[in-house]
Amino acid sequence: MGVPQPAFYIFKCEQSSPPGMPKPSCVNPQTQDLFQHLAQTLMQKGIIGTVQPIRTSCMNRCNVGPIMLVEPGHVMYSGLTKEKITEIIDRHIIGGEVVAEYVIPSELWDTAISPEAMMKQMGR
Ligand code: FES
Numbered sequence: 197m198g199v200p201q202p203a204f205y206i207f208k209c210e211q212s213s214p215p216g217m218p219k220p221s222c223v224n225p226q227t228q229d230l231f232q233h234l235a236q237t238l239m240q241k242g243i244i245g246t247v248q249p250i251r252t253s254c255m256n257r258c259n260v261g262p263i264m265l266v267e268p269g270h271v272m273y274s275g276l277t278k279e280k281i282t283e284i285i286d287r288h289i290i291g292g293e294v295v296a297e298y299v300i301p302s303e304l305w306d307t308a309i310s311p312e313a314m315m316k317q318m319g320r
Contacts, residue, residue, distance in 0.1 A: 202248040204289055207265040211254040222261035230262055233278045237285055247289055274300040
């Protein structure tokens with residue numbers, strides 16, 4: 197048997213805007229330890245081997261940050277706190293149920309356009 201793939205990747209936006217910038221960001225003094233909380237919780241539960249947390253830069257949903265994306269599934273969670281992250285791990289990652297109340301509003305995360313369809317729109 198080969199090396200198993202992770203069951204999940206969790207992409208946590210780790211972008212922080214400089215102070216005074218009008219654009220909100222996912223990391224500020226109040227939220228800077230959310231990635232650490234995510235990784236530690238996965239470790240404490242003994243599932244970090246199959247659930248891989250990944251730091252990313254901006255995913256263009258800053259106005260509802262802090263955000264993180266769960267793959268597979270394209271599930272984007274917004275407005276995160278430590279408590280919400282713990283609940284998402286318990287209910288979604290372990291329990292298999294998307295935590296609908298923390299999912300980004302659909303008008304900010306609508307169905308993807310396939311690359312092929314986008315090329316047609318652009319006339320290529
Ligand atoms: S700073 Fe996190 S989505 Fe933009």
